[in-house]
Amino acid sequence: MEFARRCEALKPRLYRTALLYLGGKSQAVDAVDEAVYRAFLARKKLRQPEYFTTWLTRILMNVCAAELRRQKREQAMEELPETAQEDFDALPLRQVVERLPQDIRSVIVLRYFTGLTLAETAQALDIPPGTVSTRQRRGLALLRLELTDEEVEA
Amino acid sequence: MNRNEEYFSLLAQLKDASLPPALEDSVSRAQTRARRQSRRRKWETSLASLGGAAAAFALAVNLSAPFALACGKVPILKELAAAVATSPSMKAAIEHDYVQYVGQSQRENDVTVTLEYLILDRTQLNIFCTVIGPDSNESYFLNPGLSTPNGKQLEGYGVGGTNFTPGELGGFSATLDPDVTLPEELLLTLRVTAMKRTSDAPAIPLDTPAAAHYDVEPQIIATLTFPLTLDLCRIGPGRQMDIGRWTELDGQRLLVQSLDVDATQARLTVRFDPDNTRWCQHLNFYLLDAKGKQYKAGAWATDGSSYVSRGEDRASGQVVYYLESPYFDGVGPYTLCITGAEWLDKAEDKRLVHIDLTRGTATGLPEGVTLDRERCQPDGNSRRQLAFQVPDGVDYFSIFSYTYYDGAGEEHRFSSAWRSGHEEEGYQTHGFDLYDYPYDTIVLELSSTSSTRLEEPLEVPFG
Numbered sequence: 001m002e003f004a005r006r007c008e009a010l011k012p013r014l015y016r017t018a019l020l021y022l023g024g025k026s027q028a029v030d031a032v033d034e035a036v037y038r039a040f041l042a043r044k045k046l047r048q049p050e051y052f053t054t055w056l057t058r059i060l061m062n063v064c065a066a067e068l069r070r071q072k073r074e075q076a077m078e079e080l081p082e083t084a085q086e087d088f089d090a091l092p093l094r095q096v097v098e099r100l101p102q103d104i105r106s107v108i109v110l111r112y113f114t115g116l117t118l119a120e121t122a123q124a125l126d127i128p129p130g131t132v133s134t135r136q137r138r139g140l141a142l143l144r145l146e147l148t149d150e151e152v153e154a
Numbered sequence: 155m156n157r158n159e160e161y162f163s164l165l166a167q168l169k170d171a172s173l174p175p176a177l178e179d180s181v182s183r184a185q186t187r188a189r190r191q192s193r194r195r196k197w198e199t200s201l202a203s204l205g206g207a208a209a210a211f212a213l214a215v216n217l218s219a220p221f222a223l224a225c226g227k228v229p230i231l232k233e234l235a236a237a238v239a240t241s242p243s244m245k246a247a248i249e250h251d252y253v254q255y256v257g258q259s260q261r262e263n264d265v266t267v268t269l270e271y272l273i274l275d276r277t278q279l280n281i282f283c284t285v286i287g288p289d290s291n292e293s294y295f296l297n298p299g300l301s302t303p304n305g306k307q308l309e310g311y312g313v314g315g316t317n318f319t320p321g322e323l324g325g326f327s328a329t330l331d332p333d334v335t336l337p338e339e340l341l342l343t344l345r346v347t348a349m350k351r352t353s354d355a356p357a358i359p360l361d362t363p364a365a366a367h368y369d370v371e372p373q374i375i376a377t378l379t380f381p382l383t384l385d386l387c388r389i390g391p392g393r394q395m396d397i398g399r400w401t402e403l404d405g406q407r408l409l410v411q412s413l414d415v416d417a418t419q420a421r422l423t424v425r426f427d428p429d430n431t432r433w434c435q436h437l438n439f440y441l442l443d444a445k446g447k448q449y450k451a452g453a454w455a456t457d458g459s460s461y462v463s464r465g466e467d468r469a470s471g472q473v474v475y476y477l478e479s480p481y482f483d484g485v486g487p488y489t490l491c492i493t494g495a496e497w498l499d500k501a502e503d504k505r506l507v508h509i510d511l512t513r514g515t516a517t518g519l520p521e522g523v524t525l526d527r528e529r530c531q532p533d534g535n536s537r538r539q540l541a542f543q544v545p546d547g548v549d550y551f552s553i554f555s556y557t558y559y560d561g562a563g564e565e566h567r568f569s570s571a572w573r574s575g576h577e578e579e580g581y582q583t584h585g586f587d588l589y590d591y592p593y594d595t596i597v598l599e600l601s602s603t604s605s606t607r608l609e610e611p612l613e614v615p616f617g
Contacts, residue, residue, distance in 0.1 A: 004181040011177060016168045029176045037184040093160040112161070113168060128528045144157040 003043050006052050007036055014060050017114045021064045021105060023098045031067055035060035057116065057124040061106060068102060089144065096143055107132055108139040112147065234271055234282060237323050243453070243479040244280070247273050247417045250482055254385050256281075262376035264288050265346055267296070269380055270323060275417035276332050276392045279311075279384075281342065282325040285318045291348040294318045298326055299343045303381070310334030332392060332414075338384055346376040392416045393481070395488075397616040403495055404606050406430040410490055410614045411472075413441075419453040420479040422490070426471045432497035433468065435602045439611075441477055442489040449478040491611035499603040507554075507598045509540070520603050523553060526583060540596070541585035553584055555601045561593025 014035065018028035039056050046055050091099070097108060110121045111132070118136070122129040140147065231248065238244035247253075256269040265287040273280040285294040297315040300308040310331030318324045330336060395413045402408075407427035414421045420441075426434055441449040453476035467473060480488070499505055507518040514527040522545050529541035544553065556567045568586045588596075 007181050011180065012169075012173055015173055015177060016171075019168070025174060029174050032177055033180050033183065036180045037187055040181070040184040040188055093157060093164055113165065130528065143161075145161055146158060147161070 003040065007039070007056070010053060010056060011036075013114050014056065017057065017109055018060060018064055020094070020097055020109045020113050021061075022067060027067060031060060031063045035063045038063065051123070054116070054120050054124040057110065057114065057120075058126065061110075061124060065102070065106075093143065100139060100142060104135045104139040104142070107135040108143070111136055112145075233323050237282060237325060241418075241453075241478065242449075243418050243420075243481070244273065246479075246482045247275070250417070252388060252417055254388065256380075256382070258380050260378040260380065262346075262378060265291075265294070265348070265376045267344055267346065267376075267378050269342070269382075272382070272384075273418060274384055274386075274389055275419075276389055277330050277414075277416050277421075278418050279328040279330060280325055280418065281328075282323055283318075284321060284323055285346070286320050287348065290350055291320065293349045294320065295347045295349070296326065297345040297347070298328070299345075300328060301341045301343065302337055303339045303341060305341070308337075308340065332416075336384065336386065338386055340382045340384060342380045342382050344376075344378045344380070345374045346378065347373060348375055390417055390481070395617050397490075397614070399614050399616060401492075401612060401614050403492060403612055404432070404497060404604070406432055406434065406495075406497065408434070410616070413488070413616075415479055415481050415484070417481045418479060420449065420477050420481070422475045422477055424473050424475065426473075428471055431501070432499050432603070434473070434495055435498050436496040437473070437475065437492065438494035438607075439475070439477075439490060439492045441480065442491055443480055444485045444487055447480075447483070447485075449480050449484070451475060451477045453477065453479075486617035487615060488617040490614040490616065492608070492614070493611045494605065494607040496602040496605045498600065504603055505600050506559075507600060509596050509598065510594065511538070511596065512594045518600075520553065520600065520605075526585075529583070529585070538588045538591055539585055540588060540598070541583050543581045544584055546580045546582065552601045554586070555599045557599040558586075559597040559599075560591070561595045 011032065014032045015028055018031040018035075019025065022028055022031060035056065039059050042059075046052065097105060097113075100108060106125055107121060110116045110124060111118065116124060118129055118132050122132045125132070231253065234253065235245065235248055238248065252273050252275065254272050254274065256272055259266055259268040261267075265285065267283055267285050269281060269283045271282045273282075279300075281298070283296075285296065287294065295315055295317050298313050300311055300313065302308060310333070311328045313326065313328035316324060316326040393415045395415070397410045397412055399410050400407060401410065407430060409425040409427070411423040411425050414423070422439075422441075424434075424437065437451075439451050443449070504518065507516055509516045509525065511530065514525065514530060516525040519525065519542070524543045526541035526543050529539050542553065558566055558568060560566060572585050572587075574583045574585075
């Protein structure tokens with residue numbers, strides 16, 4: 001079954017994405033499970049199979065965003081503002097990623113941990129490539145990372 | 155360890171991390187959940203419709219003599235009533251004994267089609283049937299054709315294919331020319347194709363070009379021919395009301411010419427003044443009778459939606475709009491209530507939008523519509539989007555036609571368009587995708603240049 005085969009191939013990346021985005025293993029498992037289910041229901045709506053990766057990633061990001069909204073309703077927001085550079089510097093990288101403002105975190109996770117290109121990231125998040133560039137630049141600055149495209153793709 | 159080293163270390167950790175066992179069978183879990191959901195939905199639907207239909211049936215039999223009489227003649231009518239639940243005209247036709255029971259089954263290649271009923275009036279033949287077949291088929295598509303008993307194609311009819319869920323009563327409609335004399339004997343030929351369940355569909359190689367997935371002609375798995383005997387005595391005479399009243403909307407003159415009324419649908423003929431400066435692309439209206447009962451625009455379509463008419467015929471300046479029928483219970487005099495319209499300017503220069511892709515500027519857009527510059531940036535690959543923001547409250551069925559002219563003036567057509575809503579921001583985005591487009595300019599053709607929505611309907615009394 002084509003859908004199953006492609007899902008299986010993509011699952012490790014999806015899990016990695018959800019894990020970094022949401023922070024917890026069980027939340028990441030639930031998010032991937034839910035995204036696969038939603039994708040299965042909507043599989044016939046995908047008109048261009050070559051966009052399967054960004055399509056499923058986008059579904060996952062929507063599931064993750066909904067989960068974050070639910071969490072925020074239940075507990076105090078843990079994101080740090082962009083101005084809190086000193087706080088960012090004091091934390092391990094993984095925790096900094098998890099505390100980035102949500103719009104920047106989405107871009108950083110997809111570009112630097114999921115391995116999507118700039119164009120694919122724009123497509124997965126449904127934002128213009130220019131916006132991805134801007135958020136990517138701000139995110140890298142907050143993380144104090146200096147990565148070239150070659151290093152990311154390697 | 156500096157941040158860059160920390161990054162590569164974290165990335166390696168994440169890549170090496172094994173997938174949690176809980177995710178191993180997520181696809182099969184999704185399939186099971188979807189099947190369970192589907193069964194529950196069907197069960198809830200059938201319970202709800204059964205309950206609703208049973209209650210309505212009991213009421214109808216007790217309160218309505220024609221309905222009780224109709225049910226006495228035709229078995230299992232409740233299911234049919236549920237199938238046409240969205241259409242007051244079709245329900246009224248059932249109550250008034252327009253249903254003819256067919257009860258014929260045919261089978262080929264493990265696919266069985268059972269013709270259950272037909273509802274016939276002067277201008278429409280509605281056929282209701284069920285399809286069952288192997289479990290591996292998720293749905294069926296029936297492509298019908300009508301011919302005379304000697305195999306000659308019937309003249310003066312139009313019919314489209316319809317999707318069927320296995321085991322569920324569904325229908326299709328043939329539109330009949332009222333001037334053509336319908337024979338008592340007909341042959342109905344159904345060409346059946348099936349859509350496989352995804353789990354049983356053959357795998358498609360990943361390197362297959364996208365177009366190849368959708369351009370494959372589905373294989374006909376059964377061709378079934380049913381002899382139909384039509385009870386023409388049950389067709390009531392149609393009625394035509396000449397109206398002949400001119401009115402004006404948005405500075406454009408229109409003649410509400412006539413209303414043709416049959417049992418299952420009515421048709422409003424409107425003629426537009428050739429001197430108008432705009433073509434009418436869409437008219438929003440409803441019909442009101444003397445008792446205040448409303449008849450909506452659009453006629454019953456077998457998929458539960460409505461047939462609507464769009465676009466003035468540029469040669470004749472005339473449109474025939476479908477609407478629910480006041481055939482059985484309408485009481486005159488009537489009032490046509492026009493609530494809005496979409497227009498297209500006749501002046502060619504007003505129908506074209508010139509876009510400078512480099513500067514991100516557009517000239518000639520309808521009022522309120524703007525180019526979404528941010529979304530129109532190239533994505534670094536071969537794709538470039540053309541996106542436009544349309545404020546909520548501005549009624550456009552579609553703003554652009556699919557035609558565009560490239561930087562060299564060559565005419566092309568977009569293969570697809572998209573639309574997305576942004577309720578919180580108060581606008582919609584309409585757009586197209588361009589691939590490998592080498593020019594800095596593009597000219598789009600508008601489908602509508604203005605629209606109007608009336609707070610108080612424009613009333614045209616008649617009858």
